[in-house]
Amino acid sequence: MAKPRACRECHFLTIEDQCPNCRSTNLSSSYTGIVVILPGSKPHDDPRKHSYIASRLNIDKPGKYALKVR
Numbered sequence: 001m002a003k004p005r006a007c008r009e010c011h012f013l014t015i016e017d018q019c020p021n022c023r024s025t026n027l028s029s030s031y032t033g034i035v036v037i038l039p040g041s042k043p044h045d046d047p048r049k050h051s052y053i054a055s056r057l058n059i060d061k062p063g064k065y066a067l068k069v070r
Helices: 052-057
Strands: 005-007 031-037 063-069
Antiparallel strands (some): 031 063
16 A cells, blocks of 8 residues: 655645645655544535634645645
């Protein structure tokens, strides 16, 4: 299993060659900390409305994110 890489733009973790969140190809394998944002009760609900962590990190889509990307 491949180690996920973090997008330097939005910090989304992916094993693909392009970030599915923001379509950037600027990915790094050097990151620390992981936060998982779960989807809300409605499919297209903004997590920033219900999650303090998502609002502080300005995350608008559920998924796995790195806290610090080098």
